[in-house]
Amino acid sequence: MGEELKLLSAWVSPFSRRVEIALKLKGVEYEYSEEDIFHNKSASLLKYNPVHKKVPVLIHNGKPIAESQVILEYIDETWKDNPILPRDPYERAMARFWAKVLDEKCLPAIWKSCMSSGPEREKAHEEAHELLSTLEGELKGKKFFGGENIGFLDIAAVILGYWVGVLEEAAGVDVVTEDKFPALCRWAEDLRNCPVVKENLPPKDRLLAFLKTHSEMLNSHQK
Structure with a gap:
């Protein structure tokens, strides 16, 4: 072409x-x-x-x-092959909705929960857990948010599936734990093991070293 x-x-x-x-x-x-x-x-x-x-x-x-x-x-x-958004109009709308919730509410709460301290951290922690519980429910026994294959919301949530865990390690906090969010943790592992995702993740040691020193800078230069 x-x-x-x-x-x-x-x-x-x-x-x-x-x-x-x-x-x-x-x-x-x-x-x-x-x-x-x-x-x-x-x-x-x-x-x-x-x-x-x-x-x-x-x-x-x-x-x-x-x-x-x-x-x-x-x-x-x-590019119409291998669609990432659902064909059904309602499911498409829901995928967009949850991706928006992820970016505008869930990620800021997780970020604040990792990067703040004292009462501010506790408040952010509660908010993050409430939002994550809702996302956990959206999996409803599915392998991925998109069903058997990764879709729009799974791709949007790659930050939750990989970056958040490294950020937690860098900050020394636990937000997304297996006891509280078993479905999300299983989903994250399945997502990281998808070949197309796995080959596009930055090396953990490099990302961890970066987040320990530049986490605040990272938050303001991408969207």
């Missing part, structure tokens, strides 16, 4: 890895461009995402798409 596809990304960003996983699932070829999102953002990133100046940005035939969830939907609509 002669298409040009480029991804402005960062190795440490789970939001960027969402896009890579979706492209790999679809079997779509693309050019990868590593961004120094903390110290030296490229001219391309500033040009193609002037609003947020964050990764990831997918550039398709010169046209940029920003924000990981928006990019996932664009990928699914552009």
